[in-house]
Amino acid sequence: MTISRRLFTQAGLSTGALLAVNPSYSALETQLIQRHIPSSGEAIPVIGVGTNRYGVGDDQNARTTLKEALKKFHELGGTLIDTAPTYGSSEMVLGDLIKDLGIQKDLFLASKVDSKNLAANTAGYEQSFARFNTQQFDLMQVHNFKDWQNSLALLQDKKAAGEIRYIGMTTHMPSQYELMEQAIKQQGLDFIQVNLSLANQRTSSEQLIPMAADQGVAVLINRPFGGGGVFSKLGKTSLPSWSVEFDCESWGQFLLKYVLSQPGVTATIPGMTKVRHVVDNIKGGIGMMPSIALRKRQEQFFDDL
Numbered sequence: 525m526t527i528s529r530r531l532f533t534q535a536g537l538s539t540g541a542l543l544a545v546n547p548s549y550s551a552l553e554t555q556l557i558q559r560h561i562p563s564s565g566e567a568i569p570v571i572g573v574g575t576n577r578y579g580v581g582d583d584q585n586a587r588t589t590l591k592e593a594l595k596k597f598h599e600l601g602g603t604l605i606d607t608a609p610t611y612g613s614s615e616m617v618l619g620d621l622i623k624d625l626g627i628q629k630d631l632f633l634a635s636k637v638d639s640k641n642l643a644a645n646t647a648g649y650e651q652s653f654a655r656f657n658t659q660q661f662d663l664m665q666v667h668n669f670k671d672w673q674n675s676l677a678l679l680q681d682k683k684a685a686g687e688i689r690y691i692g693m694t695t696h697m698p699s700q701y702e703l704m705e706q707a708i709k710q711q712g713l714d715f716i717q718v719n720l721s722l723a724n725q726r727t728s729s730e731q732l733i734p735m736a737a738d739q740g741v742a743v744l745i746n747r748p749f750g751g752g753g754v755f756s757k758l759g760k761t762s763l764p765s766w767s768v769e770f771d772c773e774s775w776g777q778f779l780l781k782y783v784l785s786q787p788g789v790t791a792t793i794p795g796m797t798k799v800r801h802v803v804d805n806i807k808g809g810i811g812m813m814p815s816i817a818l819r820k821r822q823e824q825f826f827d828d829l
């Protein structure tokens with residue numbers, strides 16, 4: 525993947541100059557970072573895409589916009605896509621777009637079971653496979669602990685049968701963190717998915733994410749922008765000059781690099797439906813990440829706004 529070197533030149537440094545200052549800089553610094561799934565060692569890119577806004581039904585104009593965004597995401601090295609049967613028509617739309625673009629073989633596809641009982645979850649599970657015309661999902665997750673014991677047992681059976689490569693559980697609610705901690709300890713999960721955002725929700729970084737990391741469970745971060753409302757506030761403010769210390773040129777990257785620098789985080793799945801957001805956000809997974817000290821500085825800066 526080739527990415528523009530604007531990050532470096534905006535910081536007033538060419539790649540050559542960076543190499544002279546720090547020989548550990550290499551061509552790799554222009555590539556989307558990959559991290560390993562602890563249970564297998566498989567690498568996935570740190571920036572994925574969340575698709576709860578992809579449920580546009582038959583609206584052809586909206587589908588065209590999404591198709592362009594997805595095409596760009598794939599061109600820039602993105603593979604991880606998160607969806608769910610309850611995201612309106614998202615699975616259906618995605619299935620069509622992925623087929624049109626011919627990119628399915630390159631993807632790491634994640635969906636969820638998210639109904640209230642086993643019969644509905646089994647039906648939803650089968651429907652997800654049909655919508656993507658696939659024999660195997662990379663990751664299937666129990667959504668927000670819905671009927672979670674039955675749902676997890678279903679997914680464990682399906683994983684044993686080879687229909688799913690990895691299983692996980694998701695939440696975006698601090699009230700479910702304790703339950704998530706128990707699941708991490710007891711249920712042999714490959715992944716958890718949880719919210720973390722500099723904008724409005726940081727508590728998952730205190731105990732839950734470190735515990736997942738200790739137990740060898742991969743961590744996906746949902747809602748890295750806290751849902752996105754924060755951008756209207758940030759739009760009126762300039763990025764602090766020290767953002768260049770972690771190769772950051774936009775508020776999107778500021779927020780993404782905050783979550784990706786949290787120890788234990790494997791990848792994040794920002795919602796993005798526009799090409800310009802895809803291009804911006806992919807750069808959030810490239811180059812330097814904030815140190816612990818810079819993360820603290822980000823928090824302070826944000827809280828003082």
Ligand SMILES: NC(=O)c1ccc[n+]([C@@H]2O[C@H](COP(=O)([O-])OP(=O)(O)OC[C@H]3O[C@@H](n4cnc5c(N)ncnc54)[C@H](OP(=O)(O)O)[C@@H]3O)[C@@H](O)[C@H]2O)c1
Nearest residue numbers: 574575576694695746747749750751752776794795796797
């Ligand atoms: N419990 C769960 O399992 C759970 C719960 C919530 C979410 N999720 C997952 O997490 C994903 C992300 O959550 P989310 O979409 O609600 O919230 P989010 O990722 O925090 O925010 C998405 C919003 O930010 C905007 N945006 C994206 N990149 C931007 C940029 N560079 N500059 C300015 N604005 C930008 C998007 O706009 P555009 O759309 O216009 O590009 C969208 O409005 C979901 O799609 C879903 O897959 C899972």
